[in-house]
Structure formats: structure tokens, C-alpha cells
Amino acid sequence: MRDTSVIVVGAGPAGLLLAGELRLGGADVIVLERLAEPVTESRASVLHARTMELFDQRGLLDELGTLPNLPMGHFGGLPLDLTADTRYPGQWKLLQTRTEALLERWATGLGARVRRGFEVTGLTEKSDCVEISGVEVSGTVVLRADYVVGCDGEQSTVRRLAGFDFPGEDAGRELIRADITGIEIPNRKFERHPRGLANAYRYPDGTTRLMMHEFGARPQGTEPTRQQLVDTWHRITGEDISGGAVVWLNAFDDTRRQVAQYRKGRVMLAGDAAHRQLPTGGQAINLALQDAMNLGWKLAAQVRGDVDLLDTYHEERHPVGAHVLANIAAQTQLLFSDQNIEPVRTVMAELMAMEPVRNHLAEMISGLGIRYGDVGSRIPPIxxxxxxxxxxxxxxxxxxxxxxxxxxxxxxxxxxxxxxxxxxxxxxxxxxxxxxxxxxxxxxxxxxxxx
Ligand SMILES: Cc1cc2nc3c(=O)[nH]c(=O)nc-3n(C[C@H](O)[C@H](O)[C@H](O)COP(=O)(O)OP(=O)(O)OC[C@H]3O[C@@H](n4cnc5c(N)ncnc54)[C@H](O)[C@@H]3O)c2cc1C
Known part of the structure; x- marks a missing residue:
């Protein structure tokens, strides 16, 4: 006996949008999320033009009011004008916490069930269903569904349990980010110094978000200490932030991997579970959301028994993901390489002043250039x-x-x-x-x- 048609593992942006799309298509869905409550930490903060169009086409922007707009983006730290033929040119500020809250309200309003405090630990694919086992407060639970989608992020358990190949490149660079109070330093964006790159942005509440990379710093495999943060910032910028109070501190890296197949039988992956990348240019969350939008209606059609389009999910989204990962890798070289990259940055800036190049990059970063097949370009939201x-x-x-x-x-x-x-x-x-x-x-x- 089935508990539902589809189990979505993970109530992040991809899982929640997918759940809403499945409900729109008439499919039963349960979302299993290991966290008892949504996270409050800040992660992604911008939506790009194509994601805004997709939200608009579902009526999801109505309750958000007017979002702050940034007409300029960047490519590898070089300013990029994101002007494009769309109602939503540029980047739109929306904290990930708000995006997730919006999507959860929408999906549950359509009838999706979100079961929090449920950590998936086992997966068995049978000929006619998938069995998911997990732990929640009541103990171990087994659920059955026709299909399972792993939207469980970059350390995806579903990906591991279902045995997806996840080829790519291990990290070569370590970056540090932190929120810190009690310091007075100038804001700066992608400021290049002889020893590294520094970002600082002071929020209205007085907290400063720092992001830094010391050229040549390789992943340590451990979280940085407060002292390492202070020392690294000092070596790069010469500034002393030792008087500040660290609110949040972590390291991240430039691991680049993508599953070889987005579908394995009755199991699919979407969002960061399918691809791991630096969130350069705010592309990670947009890529995740657009995976979900591509899969949702196809999986609903499969559940209804109308038509089998599931393989087209891989065929369409794998190339898009590979393209985004490649542009992120290119930007990583431009951003996080030492002074030897300067001649390349100079030439790149000259090229980006040419309209066809600017337009090409803007379409790539915004997602507006995505096409599926020969005729499959987008239409504006209607x-x-x-x-x-x-x-x-x-x-x-x-x-x-x-x-x-x-x-x-x-x-x-x-x-x-x-x-x-x-x-x-x-x-x-x-x-x-x-x-x-x-x-x-x-x-x-x-x-x-x-x-
Ligand atoms: C600190 C930080 C800063 C970031 N900054 C940016 C940025 O500026 N721009 C940008 O575009 N992106 C950024 N990202 C990346 C962005 O947050 C992700 O790309 C996005 O969240 C991917 O969405 P997702 O739904 O695929 O996965 P996630 O948001 O990771 O959601 C996965 C969900 O699955 C749940 N889960 C995991 N394992 C299990 C399990 N076994 N059982 C049940 N549930 C499980 C998790 O709790 C989580 O809620 C940042 C990420 C971090 C961590």
C-alpha cells in the first residue's frame, strides 16, 4: 500500500517549489524534512529574472510586494549590466528564509503535506514503489511512494542511498564567511588585494557580513576558528577586526560536481542534491528552483498516467546545470586567482563592454537564455x-x-x-x-x- 504518490526529501527551495507544482498537477505529495523548524540563517538573497518570471507565472509574487532591485550583477567580480528583455531585469533581493516561507505556504495551501523532524535514513527501490525509512520523534517510520525526489541539498542522503554517480572536481580553494558585530570597516565588493579577495557589507542592524579568500588557501576540512578569521582578514586587508563579536562563521569551497543522471528509475534528484557548486553570482538557488519547475509538471503527468516525460527532465536540466557549473568555474578563476589572472581580467572587461558579450553573459546569469529543444524558448508570464x-x-x-x-x-x-x-x-x-x-x-x- 502506498502512503502517497510522491515523497520529496527536503523542504528547501527546490523541495517546496516541487511540492507545490506536484499539487497543481494533481499529484499527492509528502515532503520529509529533518529539521523541526525552518533555518533562520541567511543564505541566498537574490532571485534572477527567469526565476522572477516563473514565480510570477504562478502568482507567487503578489504577496511579496515590491522587492528591491539591483540592475547590476557581476561576472567573476567584473560589473555586468543585467538589462534584458523581461519584466524583471536585474537581481531581486529576497532572503532565502522568505522564499522558503512563501513556497511552504503556497505548497501546503495547495494540499502538500510537510512532515518536519523526519530524517530520511534508508531507501529501497522496488519494482512498483520506493520505500523510504527514516527517524522521527515517534521512532523509525517506513513510507512507500510511487516516486521519490531527493531535494536534500549538497550532502544528499537520497543521492548516496540510491547510488547516483556524482562525478566532478574536489575543492581546490577555501573561502571563509562570517557575520560579525562591533566593527567599523568600509563596505567593499570583490576588493582585490595582493594576498586575497575581500567582501564586506554592513546590514542596517549593524552586523557586517564578511567573505574572504586568501589566494592559495586550500580546504582544511575543519571549520575556521575566530582567531583564523581575524588573522586571515588582517593578512588580506591589513584591518584589525579582533574587537568584533562573531555571530556566525563557516568555511566553504569550490567543489564542483554534478550527478551523471538526474533520474534513476523511480528516484530523481533536484537542486543542490543534483549539483554542487559555489553560489557565485547568486546562481545556485535559481538553478535549484528551475530544476523543480522543470520536473514538477512532468512528474505530475506521470502520476496521473497521462504521459511519460521523466527522461526529458534529465535531458533538459543536465545540460543547463553543466553550463552553469562551467560559468561558475570560469568566474572562480577570475575571482579567486592571484595577480597572475589580472591580464585575463583586463581582456575580459574589454570584451564585456561589447553588447553581444554583455547580452550573452546576462542571459546566462539571469536564466533567460535557457532553451529546451529546437523551439523551447521561454514566454513571459501570462x-x-x-x-x-x-x-x-x-x-x-x-x-x-x-x-x-x-x-x-x-x-x-x-x-x-x-x-x-x-x-x-x-x-x-x-x-x-x-x-x-x-x-x-x-x-x-x-x-x-x-x-
Ligand atoms: C551559508 C550559505 C550561503 C549561501 N549563499 C548563497 C547565495 O548567496 N546565492 C545562492 O544562489 N545560493 C547561496 N547558497 C546556496 C543556496 O542556499 C542553495 O543553492 C539552495 O538552498 C539549494 O536549495 P535546495 O532546495 O536544493 O537545497 P537546500 O536548501 O540545501 O535544502 C535541502 C533540505 O533538505 C533537508 N535534508 C537534508 N538531508 C535530509 C534527510 N536525510 N532527511 C530529510 N531532510 C533532509 C535539509 O535540512 C534542507 O532543509 C548558500 C548556501 C549557504 C549554506
Whole structure:
């Protein structure tokens, strides 16, 4: 007997968005989260343009009000104008804690069950279901589902238990970040010194967020001490922060790995569980959320028995992830290498002053340049996408009528008739690639008249 159709492990951004998408598609879902309460520490703080569009297309921005906007981003620490053809150009400030709270309210409002204080420790794939075992206050619990998605972050237990290959490169550099009170130092962004790189930002409450890398510093395998923080900052900047009180301190590194397959039978991975990277340019959370948006409607269609699109999740998201990891690796070289990289930075800055280069990088960082297949570019958010169904823009509604339970109808947007997937990407454009009926069958399954 099944407890649910889908178990999502992890109530981070990817798991919560996925849970909401599954509910929109009519699939039962339980989210298992080991933490009893959401974390309060600050992590990601910006959403990029494509994520804003995806949130808008589900009506998720309405309750957030106007978010602070930063028109400029960076590539490897070099200023990058993120102007683009979108309603949401630039970066939008939204603390990850708020993003998660928003998504949890939305997903549970749609009927997702979030079970906190449940740590997944075992996974067995059977021919007709997946068994998940875990520990919660009541003791050991076993749950069964048709599918399991590991959204359990960079140390993913699901990835390990299901035996996913996770190739890539081990860390070569260690970075330190800390929140500290009681110091008065100037703000600075990607300030390069002969011995390292320094960031400082003072929040309105007086806490200063520091991030630093001393050129050549390799991962130690242990968390830094307060004294190491003070000494490292002094060696890089010459400033004395020994009088400050450390609120939060940790080390992170440039490990770069990506699973070879995003799907193994009935088990899938999304977000940091599928790829590990530095959060350079604020891309990590956006990549995680967009994995979830790509998978949600496909897995819901699978659960409903409409159509099997699950392999396209890997086919579409693995290349996107690989591309982002490559640009992060390039930025890591530009940011965290010593003075020998300066000539490359100079040439890169000259190239970025050219509009085609700027545009290419802006599309890459913002996620606006993502395409799936030959016709699969994005469309801007439209109200018809709020239900989580596909949308036929213009086109012959009589042909699509037998799919009306899975496809909404709306007017053309100015590029002819088109069939839009629930995640806001074009599946078919009239007159270019086969018939509308074939596209409806491919992406939404059989028509209801013949089943
Ligand atoms: C200090 C810090 C700063 C960061 N800064 C940025 C930034 O500036 N920009 C950016 O884009 N990204 C940043 N990131 C990365 C960003 O937070 C992640 O990319 C994002 O959270 C990924 O979302 P996710 O849902 O895939 O995974 P996570 O947010 O990691 O969520 C995974 C969830 O799974 C749960 N879990 C794990 N194991 C189990 C288990 N066995 N059983 C049940 N539950 C489990 C965890 O408790 C967690 O809630 C930062 C991360 C950290 C730690």
C-alpha cells in the first residue's frame, strides 16, 4: 500500500517549489524534512529574472510586494549590466528564509503535506514503489511512494542511498564567511588585494557580513576558528577586526560536481542534491528552483498516467546545470586567482563592454537564455499559466478541445499560434514543427475522447 504518490526529501527551495507544482498537477505529495523548524540563517538573497518570471507565472509574487532591485550583477567580480528583455531585469533581493516561507505556504495551501523532524535514513527501490525509512520523534517510520525526489541539498542522503554517480572536481580553494558585530570597516565588493579577495557589507542592524579568500588557501576540512578569521582578514586587508563579536562563521569551497543522471528509475534528484557548486553570482538557488519547475509538471503527468516525460527532465536540466557549473568555474578563476589572472581580467572587461558579450553573459546569469529543444524558448508570464496547465496561444481550439482538462486557451502573444508547456517554455509553434495534435499528444498524452 502506498502512503502517497510522491515523497520529496527536503523542504528547501527546490523541495517546496516541487511540492507545490506536484499539487497543481494533481499529484499527492509528502515532503520529509529533518529539521523541526525552518533555518533562520541567511543564505541566498537574490532571485534572477527567469526565476522572477516563473514565480510570477504562478502568482507567487503578489504577496511579496515590491522587492528591491539591483540592475547590476557581476561576472567573476567584473560589473555586468543585467538589462534584458523581461519584466524583471536585474537581481531581486529576497532572503532565502522568505522564499522558503512563501513556497511552504503556497505548497501546503495547495494540499502538500510537510512532515518536519523526519530524517530520511534508508531507501529501497522496488519494482512498483520506493520505500523510504527514516527517524522521527515517534521512532523509525517506513513510507512507500510511487516516486521519490531527493531535494536534500549538497550532502544528499537520497543521492548516496540510491547510488547516483556524482562525478566532478574536489575543492581546490577555501573561502571563509562570517557575520560579525562591533566593527567599523568600509563596505567593499570583490576588493582585490595582493594576498586575497575581500567582501564586506554592513546590514542596517549593524552586523557586517564578511567573505574572504586568501589566494592559495586550500580546504582544511575543519571549520575556521575566530582567531583564523581575524588573522586571515588582517593578512588580506591589513584591518584589525579582533574587537568584533562573531555571530556566525563557516568555511566553504569550490567543489564542483554534478550527478551523471538526474533520474534513476523511480528516484530523481533536484537542486543542490543534483549539483554542487559555489553560489557565485547568486546562481545556485535559481538553478535549484528551475530544476523543480522543470520536473514538477512532468512528474505530475506521470502520476496521473497521462504521459511519460521523466527522461526529458534529465535531458533538459543536465545540460543547463553543466553550463552553469562551467560559468561558475570560469568566474572562480577570475575571482579567486592571484595577480597572475589580472591580464585575463583586463581582456575580459574589454570584451564585456561589447553588447553581444554583455547580452550573452546576462542571459546566462539571469536564466533567460535557457532553451529546451529546437523551439523551447521561454514566454513571459501570462495569467493562463497560473493553473499549472499548458496553454494554447491562438491556434485551433477545436483540435485541442479533447485536452481541455490539461491545456488552457489564450490569445496569441504576437508570434503566431503556439503550445506552451506548464513551465512556460514553448513546445510547438504553428507551421514549424509537425501538427498541433502531435504536439499535444507528445507533451500532454492521449486525448480524452479515445481513452
Ligand atoms: C551559508 C550559505 C550561503 C549561501 N549563499 C548563497 C547565495 O548567496 N546565492 C545562492 O544562489 N545560493 C547561496 N547558497 C546556496 C543556496 O542556499 C542553495 O543553492 C539552495 O538552498 C539549494 O536549495 P535546495 O532546495 O536544493 O537545497 P537546500 O536548501 O540545501 O535544502 C535541502 C533540505 O533538505 C533537508 N535534508 C537534508 N538531508 C535530509 C534527510 N536525510 N532527511 C530529510 N531532510 C533532509 C535539509 O535540512 C534542507 O532543509 C548558500 C548556501 C549557504 C549554506
Amino acid at each position: 495569467p493562463a499559466l497560473r493553473t499549472g496547465k499548458g496553454v494554447l496561444l491562438g491556434g485551433d481550439r477545436a483540435v485541442a478541445a479533447p485536452w481541455a482538462d490539461r491545456v488552457e486557451f489564450a490569445d496569441e502573444l504576437g508570434f503566431g499560434s503556439a503550445l506552451i508547456r506548464p513551465d512556460g517554455y514553448i513546445a510547438w509553434v504553428g507551421g514549424t514543427c509537425g501538427t498541433l495534435e502531435a504536439a499535444l499528444r507528445q507533451w500532454f498524452g492521449a486525448d480524452r475522447r479515445t481513452t
